Amino acid sequence: MSRPEQLAPPEVFYNEDESQKYTASTRVQHIQAKMTFRALELLNLSPTEHFILDIGCGSGLSGEILTEEGYQWVGMDISPSMLAVALNREVEGDLFLSDMGTGIPFRPGTFDAAISISAIQWLCNADTANNDPKTRLKRFFNTLYGSLKRGGKFVAQFYPANDEQLTSITSAAKVAGFGGGVVIDDQDSKKNKKYYLVLTAGQAENQV
Amino acid sequence: MKFLTTNFVRCPISKCDNSLKAFPLQYKNCELIQEELEFNPEFLANILDRLNWEAIIAVAGDLGNDSLPPTKPENVDPKDPENEQLLKDLHTLLIETQITEGEMHCGECGHIYYIKSSIPNFLLPPHLV
Ligand SMILES: [Zn+2]
Numbered sequence: 001m002s003r004p005e006q007l008a009p010p011e012v013f014y015n016e017d018e019s020q021k022y023t024a025s026t027r028v029q030h031i032q033a034k035m036t037f038r039a040l041e042l043l044n045l046s047p048t049e050h051f052i053l054d055i056g057c058g059s060g061l062s063g064e065i066l067t068e069e070g071y072q073w074v075g076m077d078i079s080p081s082m083l084a085v086a087l088n089r090e091v092e093g094d095l096f097l098s099d100m101g102t103g104i105p106f107r108p109g110t111f112d113a114a115i116s117i118s119a120i121q122w123l124c125n126a127d128t129a130n131n132d133p134k135t136r137l138k139r140f141f142n143t144l145y146g147s148l149k150r151g152g153k154f155v156a157q158f159y160p161a162n163d164e165q166l167t168s169i170t171s172a173a174k175v176a177g178f179g180g181g182v183v184i185d186d187q188d189s190k191k192n193k194k195y196y197l198v199l200t201a202g203q204a205e206n207q208v
Numbered sequence: 209m210k211f212l213t214t215n216f217v218r219c220p221i222s223k224c225d226n227s228l229k230a231f232p233l234q235y236k237n238c239e240l241i242q243e244e245l246e247f248n249p250e251f252l253a254n255i256l257d258r259l260n261w262e263a264i265i266a267v268a269g270d271l272g273n274d275s276l277p278p279t280k281p282e283n284v285d286p287k288d289p290e291n292e293q294l295l296k297d298l299h300t301l302l303i304e305t306q307i308t309e310g311e312m313h314c315g316e317c318g319h320i321y322y323i324k325s326s327i328p329n330f331l332l333p334p335h336l337v
Contacts, residue, residue, distance in 0.1 A: 050251045051258075072251055072303075074213060076330075083327055092245065094213045098220070098330035102337050105220035105330050107231050109258065139222070149258075 003161065009127040014058070014079035023059040023085050032117055035194065036062040039115045039155040040069065042183065042198050049112035053147065054093065055100050055156070056119025060086035063093045066115075074111075076100060078122075101136030106147040114148060116156035120197070124165045137168060141176035144201075151204025154178070156197040166195070173199055209328055212302040214267045215259055217328070219314035219321075221336050229315035232263040235270035238310030238323070245303050249286035249295045252302070256284055268301075276301075 004013045014022065022028055039062075050071050057063050057075025059082050066073045073093040077083050083095050098105060101123050123140055124133045144154060160166040170182060180199035186192040219230035261280035268276050284291050312321040312328065319336065322329050 048250070048254050050248075050254060070248070072212075072248075072255075074216075078331070087325060087327065094209050095327045096330055097327050099332070102332050103220035103222065105218055106216045107218045107260075110216040143220070 003159070005122060005125055005159075005161065009078075009125065010056075010122050011078045011080070014082050016081045016084070019059060019079065019081040019085045022082075023061065023089075029061060032061040033065060035117050035157045036065045036115070038185065038194075039117065039157055039196065040065075042155045042196055043113050043115065043153050045113060045153075051110070051112050053104070053106070053111045053114040055104075055114060055116035055144075056122070057086065057093070057095065058082045058117075058119075060089055060091035060093065060095075062115065062117045063091045064089075067092045074106075076104070100140050101131070103139050104143040104147045108146050109149040110147045111152060112149060113152050114144060114154045116154075116158070118157060118159060120156050120158045120169065121160055121165065124161070124168065133168065134172075137172035138175070141172045141178065145176045145178060148201040149204075150202045152201045153180075154197070154199045154201070156199075158195055158197060160195060169197065173197065177202060209307045209323055209326055210303055211267070211271075211305040211307070212255070214307075215263050215302075217312075219316060219319060220330055221314070221317055221319060221332065224314060224316045227316040230317075232260070232267050233312035233321070234315060235267055235307070236311045236313060238271055239308050240271060241306050241308050242300070242304050243306055245299075247296065247299050248303075249292070249299075252295050252298050253284045253286040253291075255302075256281065256298070271307075273301075 007013055052066055052071045052073040054063055054073050054075040057077050063073055063075050075093050076096040076098045078099045080097055083097055086095055123136050126133055178199040178201060183196040183198050185194040214232060224230035265276050281294055307323050308326045310323045
């Protein structure tokens with residue numbers, strides 16, 4: 001099976017048909033839910049941290065879990081069809097049509113934390129002449145760092161295509177100021193192996 | 209888009225990164241709805257610290273509400289029954305008031321972002337990336 005990243009840009013790949021198929025698939029729902037719970041576990045939020053950014057929120061499968069867990073959230077996605085499905089499903093978070101590679105449009109210290117499920121590998125795509133992965137990764141991590149409060153965490157489950165992508169993602173995060181690294185679940189299973197980027201944006205003020 | 213979000217969203221164009229005029233955006237031709245949502249006093253008390261009250265007043269003004277208190281309520285204990293009305297008012301304003309259609313103008317570069325069916329569009333044309 002080809003990886004969707006190799007077929008077309010995300011806003012093209014996740015057209016109306018694909019968006020509905022994707023969201024209705026119980027297999028997808030199950031895997032997305034599992035990965036969202038794992039991301040929350042890795043975030044390990046304190047009881048007062050409640051404002052979350054969901055990057056590549058798609059049709060709101062992860063967002064519904066955030067709502068159930070009592071969080072307020074804002075979701076960003078580049079696919080209008082995915083967001084239309086989210087809107088129809090009446091998710092509670094705010095939905096943004098936005099390209100993570102051109103910057104996170106929020107002022108400094110907005111979010112307690114951010115998550116992303118199966119999305120940030122898209123940053124490594126060079127779909128058009130304008131899409132330079134290096135520039136996009138840099139813009140993404142720099143503006144994400146700014147939008148998190150100091151000490152705020154970002155956990156992203158993602159599918160790196162190869163070691164080179166893994167390195168360019170982690171080094172862009174480091175250059176932006178993030179600390180942390182990659183957690184690999186089910187390392188020995190080709191089928192179930194999952195990568196989680198676990199990052200912290202500087203140190204919390206009360207710890208300094 | 210919830211009123212709350214207007215207090216955080218700014219122009220994503222890189223030349224506006226360091227401009228004080230890229231936040232808050234200016235809201236024009238907006239249509240609003242009130243949607244009943246669950247009241248979460250702890251969340252409101254926590255987020256209050258983070259709110260830029262001047263921006264709350266500016267955006268409320270854009271949307272036709274000039275009746276907000278001029279200074280931000282401080283140290284609001286969500287468990288104190290005396291604060292219940294205040295937190296309920298904040299809930300009505302920040303969470304339940306939503307913009308369904310409208311325009312957001314950047315005060316620095318003048319770019320207009322549109323809100324359609326409650327979803328703000330922040331996709332940038334290639335020449336602004
Ligand atoms: Zn601007």
